Amino acid sequence: MSSGIDHKLFSQHEHALEQDHGDCPQCGHKLLLKHGKRGPFIGCSQYPGCDYLQSLHHHSDSSIKQVLEGTSCPECGQRLALKQGRYGMFVGCTGFPDCHHTEQIDETPSTELTCPACQQGQLIERTSRYGKSFYACSCYPKCQFAVNHPPQSGTCQFCGFELLVERKLAGGRQLQCANKKCGKKQ
Helix, strand or coil: CCCCCCCHHHHCCCCCCCCCCCECCCCCCEEEEEEECCEEEEEECCCCCCCCEEECCCCCHHHEEEEECCCCCCCCCCCEEEEEECCEEEEEECCCCCCCCEECCCCCCEEEEECCCCCCCEEEEEECCCCCEEEEECCCCCCCCEECCCEECCCCCCCCCCCEEEEEECCEEEEEECCCCCCCEC
């Protein structure tokens, strides 16, 4: 009885898909592809005796959008660059990964409204990593107050919360309490 399977395919080298990742620079033994809780990586075959690790994904300068001429990193002296990251644009050192200096870009205007949670910061417009606008306290991370709709000055007539948000509905624009526990329409 023939099963239709060509067994010669299985008699070839059983590790034909494994790549040679070279030798460990610390101890000279073979490097292997390993799998951890954060994904695949390359590690020494003599672990735990040798703890050499190498990222499987090479970090390149593809995130650099523009090198900023006439600037220098305050930590290492190399030039700064405008970079695209997971959470948007930022200024960072071109010497990454040796230097981890970064700076925020102050591109978002303030709404001139005081944060109702901490009474210290201003509500400023931010953009999420998905491109959606929201309004958060300028004292973040100390104060984590945020709303998804444009804030408006006013007090809720039901709970007394000192901020309202403007919602666009099918019937037009409507003010709503910014307190997530209340949320009643004004």
